[in-house]
Amino acid sequence: MRIGELAARAGTTARALRYYESRGLLPARRDEHGHRTYEERDLRLLRQIRTLQDFGFDLEETRPFVECLRAGHPEGDSCPASLVVYRRKLDELDALIGELAAVRAKVGEQLARAEAARDGLAAEALVPGGPEPVCELGG
Amino acid sequence: MRIGELAARAGTTARALRYYESRGLLPARRDEHGHRTYEERDLRLLRQIRTLQDFGFDLEETRPFVECLRAGHPEGDSCPASLVVYRRKLDELDALIGELAAVRAKVGEQLARAEAARDGLAAEALVPGGPEPVCELGG
């Protein structure tokens, strides 16, 4: 199997595969013409990489999984190093989700406050000399 | 006030201010030496930019807020365009948080499954010929 076919079967591009090879992640043998050749097991490795990338893993973080598979283990996460990456990723996700939730809350508050201010001004404009609410400058 | 002082008072760098100016976000007057000069109100604009950036807003997304302040409004979010950005950001945050939560759940599952498999193998190793669980290859 050559690079184009492997890429297509994994739903990615030849360029990506060359990049993975340049990172030492997915080396290839060469045929008599210098073309890269791959085997079925390489498809397995590549799918492992793609799956983890879809989860937001950095390419480097997929390395333990790939090496685990290449070492003959049944799954990419059959090795301790992979579990370490899982746990670290979970921590990162929890931290990130927490930060984003806090930001979301603050932005929501800001929006609510700004809309209230806008409505307050609108009401004031509609009713001149009306009930100026909690403004210590008014009076 | 020159660029270094303004940067220090806003907790950022002169380089950042020059960048903002290059983007047309925070223009500066010049003194007789060609040095950038700023006034107190520029500090207000700059702080608005920094606050939004801390929330994860793109620099471009801070523009409506800055222009709103420059137009003389009491707050950067006193203008409709700013509220639009708020709402869009909230949607983005909700979507992102949702995706991350889904990924977190999947990674958590994978970790649990991998640990269970590992423990299963460990138990098998401790008890040779023992209760080989759900492995269709065993027997």
Next chain:
DNA sequence: CTACGGCTTGACGCCGACGTCAAGGCAAGA
């Protein structure tokens, strides 16, 4: 013969928000 498709390496482009370095100007203090 020629076109075409697929492969090769090499190298620059991209995106965002600056960091960092180079080379030089200008003013005040020791």
Next chain:
DNA sequence: TCTTGCCTTGACGTCGGCGTCAAGCCGTAG
């Protein structure tokens, strides 16, 4: 006078994961 410090513009570096283009090789279908 010399140094120090702050300022200027210009331009390249950073990071990740490739996209895209250039130039060229190889085999095959028409």
